[in-house]
Amino acid sequence: MTPAAVSSRRRRGRPSREPREPDEARERSTARRPSGRSVRLRTVLLGAAVVAVFLGAIAVAWLSPLLSVRVIEVDGIEVVTYDEVVDALAVAEGTPLLRVDTAAAAQRVATIPRAASARVQRVYPSTVRVTVTEREAMVFFDAPDGTHSVDVEGVDFAVEPPPMFTPRLVTPTPGTGDPATRAAVEVLDKLPPDLRVQVETVEAPSPSDISIVLTDGRVVVWGGTDRSERKAAVVGPLLTQPGERFDVASPDLPTVR
Known part of the structure; x- marks a missing residue:
């Protein structure tokens, strides 16, 4: 037998030297991996803890004097008084903020005659903020008991x-709910601002x-409220013409007399 053949036989007879993971190492690795059941249990426990913290926070906000009303701020008032707002608000000092019904409180404040609208907000830790929009006079009318805005x-x-x-x-039955009013x-609200300040009287038989009477005596016949945007666009240039009566009731065919 040649030396080359002997060498080949020796190489074929040697055991493989490829590394193999011992059985006990594989067992330790498997033991370290959490099972699906333990993962689910941890998830449930974590979720329960989060819920408990959340409920605890709500309980504190609902009951704790630290989050109770101690300050009432009122913004937007000029004629309406602070006391009028607080009385209508009807929120007692010491009431937990979470118990303040802001929508109902805003509705109560909006019943003040001069209040057009109201907004109520909770501002933690201890403030209720009220923002009032007051009504402003657009026109006035005379009545036996005085001048009404x-x-x-x-x-x-x-x-x-x-x-x-x-x-x-000037209208037959002026006041709230009157269609002519x-x-x-x-x-009047549709008029350009530079024209609105020139209005002395608004006459509305129906x-x-x-009709609109200006401070210089000129009269603008408006008609109804339909197409008011178009009428407002036409009346400005029309008033640059000489005349006393400017009719925009039909804004596509305005006339001057």
Whole structure:
């Protein structure tokens, strides 16, 4: 037998030297891996802990005096008084903030005659903030009991002298809920600002027959509230022409007399 053959036989007879993981090492690795059951249990326990913390926080906010009303802030008032707002708010000092029904409280504040709207917010840790939008006079009308102010919604909200430059409303039955009153303030609201300050009187025999008398005596016949945007665009250039009566009731065919 040649030396090469002997060497080949020796190589074929040697055991493989490829590394093999011992059985006990594999067992230790398997033991270290968490089972599906233990993972699910940990997830459940973690979720339960989070829920418990959340419920505890709610209980603290609901019961703790640390999160109770101690301050009431009121923004947006000029004529309405702070005491009027607090009385209408009806939220007692020491009430837990979480128990304050902000929607109901805002509705109560909005019942103040001069309040057009109100917003109530909780501001932690101990403040209730009230933001009031007051009504402003758009027109006024004279009545036996005095001068009434009417806002842009047609609401008769106060009996008092009107602010300067507020137009007078002349209509058969002025006041809240009157269709002619509502139409008159709607028309006035559509006027360009530079024209609105020139209005002295708004005459509204009916919702479809509205006229505007300017401080210089000129009259703008408006008609109804339909197409008011178009009428507002037409009336400005029309007033640059000489005349005393400017009719935009049909804004596509305006006339001057």
